[in-house]
Amino acid sequence: xxxxxxxxxxxxxALGDPTRxxxxxxxxxxxxxxxxxxxxxxxxxTAVMQHLQVLEKSGLVRTEKLGRVRTASLDTxxxxxxxxxxxxxxxTWERRLDRLGDLLAEEDE
Amino acid sequence: xxxxxxxxxxxxxALGDPTRxxxxxxxxxxxxxxxxxxxxxxxxxTAVMQHLQVLEKSGLVRTEKLGRVRTASLDTxxxxxxxxxxxxxxxTWERRLDRLGDLLAEEDE
Numbered sequence: 128x129x130x131x132x133x134x135x136x137x138x139x140x141a142l143g144d145p146t147r148x149x150x151x152x153x154x155x156x157x158x159x160x161x162x163x164x165x166x167x168x169x170x171x172x173t174a175v176m177q178h179l180q181v182l183e184k185s186g187l188v189r190t191e192k193l194g195r196v197r198t199a200s201l202d203t204x205x206x207x208x209x210x211x212x213x214x215x216x217x218x219t220w221e222r223r224l225d226r227l228g229d230l231l232a233e234e235d236e
Numbered sequence: 237x238x239x240x241x242x243x244x245x246x247x248x249x250a251l252g253d254p255t256r257x258x259x260x261x262x263x264x265x266x267x268x269x270x271x272x273x274x275x276x277x278x279x280x281x282t283a284v285m286q287h288l289q290v291l292e293k294s295g296l297v298r299t300e301k302l303g304r305v306r307t308a309s310l311d312t313x314x315x316x317x318x319x320x321x322x323x324x325x326x327x328t329w330e331r332r333l334d335r336l337g338d339l340l341a342e343e344d345e
Contacts, residue, residue, distance in 0.1 A: 139252040201325075206322060210326075
């Protein structure tokens with residue numbers, strides 16, 4: 128797997144759209160062909176392809192063409208980047224949660 | 237802490253903006269007054285307040301007015317919701333990482 132630079136900007140932009148989140152939901156179950164995605168989303172194949180391109184560029188989805196069928200599946204890179212972004216910033220709120228835990232523990236005593 | 241419903245839509249929208257991410261970066265270091273946020277961001281106090289409102293509504297930031305100074309700090313709810321959203325969807329890519337790990341382990345043998 129070649130190392131890639133994921134833009135967190137692109138990841139947030141990609142996931143800010145409800146249709147793209149719906150695509151991610153479907154792909155988190157299993158890979159889908161483009162036409163299988165288009166059906167439940169009630170959008171055109173062209174629209175699906177455009178959303179998939181945005182998701183691919185942000186490292187959240189990969190697509191593969193086998194014969195005449197293009198299949199989309201979840202990619203790891205965007206999710207890893209997103210999780211890392213949260214991890215790098217959560218020190219403050221983790222301390223706060225710890226403090227809340229301490230307060231609750233004190234109340235139990 | 238009263239339980240709140242966090243809209244993941246709002247969280248992604250809030251974090252899709254580079255200025256709002258910069259605010260989150262600053263607040264992950266420590267709480268800041270609104271005017272202390274405005275300086276390095278080179279935007280007006282009004283603009284900071286608008287960004288803070290978006291961040292507050294998505295549960296990422298809380299603000300508190302003490303005397304004449306409004307201070308912003310990170311909130312936990314939005315980050316917890318974001319992390320939960322990722323956790324709920326990562327089964328697929330975790331299996332994929334596990335599989336990659338297995339392949340690498342086989343190569344080592």
